[in-house]
Amino acid sequence: MNAIPCLILTACLLAAPAFAADAGSPAPGGLRVTWLGHAAFEVVSPGGTRLLIDPWLKENPKTPAAWKELSRFAQEKPAAILVTHPHGDHAPDVPELARVSGALVVSTGEHLRAMKIPEAQHHSVNVGGSFKLGDITVHAVPAMHSSEPGGRPLGYVVTFADGRSLYHTGDTGLFGDMALIHELYRPDIVLLTTGGARWGMDPKTAALAMRKYFKPSIIIPMHFGTFEPLAGEAEVRAAFANDKRVRFLTIGQATVL
Template sequence: MLKFTFYGHSCFQLDDGAHKVLTDPFLTGNPKAAISADKVEADTILLSHAHGDHFGDAQAIAARTGADVVGVPEVLGLLDLPAAKLHGMNLGGSLVLPFGKVRMTLAQHSSGVAGGIACGYVIYIGGKVLYFAGDTALFSDMQLIGKKDALDYAMLPIGDNYTMGLEDAALAAKWLGVRHVIPIHYDTWPIIAQDVEKYKEVTESMTPAKVDIVRPGESIELA
């Protein structure tokens, strides 16, 4: 089974029993963080962009755990880690990793580092196909992401202001054709406070997707 653990904001861990994949590890300074940077485990870290609330503790966690770090080259250039541990990618590229594979996807957002771009990932792990959108606005090519792969789960930001809000994230679920959505990137601060139950209601009324609300510190098995 594949376990999803939400650590708050856009940080979650995927655990297939042999590998632990961590996303956007903003833990230090995160008022909703469910674990500290010196306790979280990772074999691979996926970075969507270089804003502090996503790049976060990547350096410290990777140095402590020996995790490989995946991202666009400009973001990886901010890290002081052995070159063999850094795996640069760009949009549309795929990379085979010990747990499976990732494909880097477009995200409509600023990057946090000069010359860089924001991204998302399609993640192939534990027999599932997952879409981690990163920080993004709604964009029509989400339909292509869903057409290329039959997505089991999508982790979508719903916080508004900096990313999609409730309505756009519901439409994203429809365009992706995904079976399940896990909302992320909301309620960390008042400016991105959202009624996640309302998001569940709206999304499930307009799409076949089931919305799984996972609170910081909670884990679910991905079916």
């Protein structure tokens, strides 16, 4: 091979993004994150511990059809389902997912009882609590929102064996104790609510939260563009226009970080 093709091939390899198309196997040495639309994510740790977070799937207009078939989770079993709060755009599929997968369901005890999750699958948490699962540790942190029926709203910080941490904000407004979440956990990756409207941080406020309280290496916007009157993608992009940490994920496509 002559010098010019070699240089071109080397440049292409260095520039290639780290995407994994196979959503059914662990990401060796990497953390795999798949956005399923709105606030729903699948997260697979470098050691293969699989989590679902706020898996509203069946009636989610943005969730790809293949992910709406909850029977898939009988094979692709999550170790746990993390639920931030009981609103209809976050939790309605959780009881069926629990039955199909046998996974632990993580939320406040009040919310678990309201969802009628089998007691053997209850894994209750509250603000300040944490637990180990496989090669990860899950920490429950506050969110400023409402919660009905049962419990209180939460966010989650998941820490990994490689020292990194991922923060799912849940539905939250801006609040000063975000500074303590950063001080305690220093999240490297933030799954950030940005849609605003009547329910949480709008894009400009979400961008302010990242500038004022956090220093992540990756910001992944979520909870936007699903239905009106949430902010659309163009508005979110405008609010974060000069922030090179922001990554807009393709719904249903696994990304290795």
